[in-house]
Each structure stands twice: as structure tokens, then as C-alpha cells.
Amino acid sequence: MTGYALRPRATDGPADQTPFPILWEPARIPHSPLLRPGDLSIGTLGPDGTTSMVALGRLAHRLAHLGGPVVHAVPYDSFEELLAAVGTPSGPPYALVPGAAECATRFFWSPRLRLDATFSSPTPDYGIAARGPRLREGVLRLATLRETRRLVELLDGLEGGRGDYDIAWVPAESTMHAARLAAEGQADAAITNEPGRVANRLVFQVSRPGVPMVWMVFGPAVVNQPTPASVEGAEPHER
Missing domain, CATH: 3.40.190.10 (Periplasmic binding protein-like II)
Structure with a gap:
């Protein structure tokens, strides 16, 4: 599926008025693509307007604030379709899944994936x-x-x-x-x-x-190590 960049428009003001903490899975912090500049595709349940897409928009704004990538949202019709696609050559490398999703456990046990980060963000009414x-x-x-x-x-x-x-x-x-x-x-x-x-x-x-919802970011089980030049001058990461 085709993704699109989640960038707040200048007329929209800040997408996240109250920055929230992101809890990084400790072993992944130094080399996580979530903390590198560039472009990154993240899949979740779409289309635009779903609670998952609202949460992904907030995450994109937060990662940009931390000096991370421009997030490209890749919407899927179901979490089952996302699970089948994420981490494959034709799918996005990352997935955003709410803790309340019925199939969330299957993301934990996928041999292609590993939990990279979690955060809490409220759902709409x-x-x-x-x-x-x-x-x-x-x-x-x-x-x-x-x-x-x-x-x-x-x-x-x-x-x-x-x-x-x-x-x-x-x-x-x-x-x-x-x-x-x-x-x-x-x-x-x-x-x-x-x-x-x-x-x-x-x-x-x-x-x-x-209600406040816990969101989980799943990424590849093996992360490519960045070159020394790509991490030179990197900002300290939030824990």
C-alpha cells in the first residue's frame, strides 16, 4: 500500500500540545531508526480518521520533535493484513498497534518483529x-x-x-x-x-x-547498524 507523510501544516499549529514520553525497549535505543533523521514508513489500521491513525499522527510529531524521521503512514484495512505485510520486502518496516487490538499478541510472537517502543495517547471520543x-x-x-x-x-x-x-x-x-x-x-x-x-x-x-490507550511500535527483529557518520552529533535520546 502507498504511504503518505504525516507533516503538520503551518496553519494547523502544533499537532501535539502536550508532548508525551516514549518508553524505548532498552536494547534498541542506540540504533533504532525511530530516532534517526530521514524517512520511515509505519503501518497501522486505516483509513485516515481511525483512532490508530490519530495516534500515529501524534507519534510522528513526537519523533520529529526528538530529531527522528519524517513518518510516512501506511494504512491497512485490518491488523491481520498489517501483520502479514510488516517486515516483508513489500511492506513497511514498522507497525503501530494498540494494546486493545484483538490480535496484538500475534505481533509479539512474529519472528520478523520485536517491540521497539510504547507510549500512551488518549483516544478520541x-x-x-x-x-x-x-x-x-x-x-x-x-x-x-x-x-x-x-x-x-x-x-x-x-x-x-x-x-x-x-x-x-x-x-x-x-x-x-x-x-x-x-x-x-x-x-x-x-x-x-x-x-x-x-x-x-x-x-x-x-x-x-x-480513554488513555497504550500503543506499541513493532520494528524489525534485526536492525541494521548505522555508520559512525550517521550517528555523529546525535542528540541524547529520551528514556
Whole structure:
């Protein structure tokens, strides 16, 4: 898949008003490409607007602040597709995965990958969104990721609660995909995030604030050693 550089525009102001600490896996610090100038592709769950892409944007800004590379985002339709591609000749060398991803454990056990860094970043607001101003009682076709199904509990905040609805799950690959399914009429509502709601012109029927999420950056199991000239004058690395 084709990546694109994550650079804040001058009119946007700082992408990260409150810089967050990144925890580096100790043995990788001296030679990690995450800390070298240049260009670096990182894959995660797309398209633009998913919670993963929001987190990748914050990471890109933070790495640039530390003197690291310009990050090129490579979006994938699912974490399974990302796992199959990352570290291969045709895929990105790095992957960004949330701790809540159902298949996160498989990234740890991949022989091509090794955990390089972790950080915490809040998710956008989440909620149940639909095209109209209110949900109709009865069968409710609800588009969602498996990881966000539990947010169906938000319906308890509506008058009558979940008892007014017979939930029919509509599988989605991402928050943006879920929102698009609702916008196209393939679902009555979606469990999505604020960017997904806005991009698809949906209305939150009920919502909740975002939560702090742990994000993991997986890189190649073997890192090429830089030449002495490439590390001369490097800044001390954050721990």
C-alpha cells in the first residue's frame, strides 16, 4: 500500500500540545531508526480518521520533535493484513498497534518483529452514531469492530435503555468503516469515534469521552547498524 507523510501544516499549529514520553525497549535505543533523521514508513489500521491513525499522527510529531524521521503512514484495512505485510520486502518496516487490538499478541510472537517502543495517547471520543436525530426501536443493525462491541452498553444511557433494541451486529474493520456502513444505510448505527462521525455526517445518539490507550511500535527483529557518520552529533535520546 502507498504511504503518505504525516507533516503538520503551518496553519494547523502544533499537532501535539502536550508532548508525551516514549518508553524505548532498552536494547534498541542506540540504533533504532525511530530516532534517526530521514524517512520511515509505519503501518497501522486505516483509513485516515481511525483512532490508530490519530495516534500515529501524534507519534510522528513526537519523533520529529526528538530529531527522528519524517513518518510516512501506511494504512491497512485490518491488523491481520498489517501483520502479514510488516517486515516483508513489500511492506513497511514498522507497525503501530494498540494494546486493545484483538490480535496484538500475534505481533509479539512474529519472528520478523520485536517491540521497539510504547507510549500512551488518549483516544478520541466514542459513541453510537446514526444518520437521523434518534434511533428507531426494534431491530438495530449496529456496525462495530469486535473490540468496541462492549460500547453497546452506551444504549443504557438512552430512554428505555438496551431493552428497546434487538441488536443485529454488522461487522466492521475499523471505526471509519463502521461509520461508513451507517452512512451508506448498510447499518442503522455505528459504534465509532468522533473523526468517523464527522467524516460521515452522523449524529451521536450517545457518547463517552476517550480513554488513555497504550500503543506499541513493532520494528524489525534485526536492525541494521548505522555508520559512525550517521550517528555523529546525535542528540541524547529520551528514556
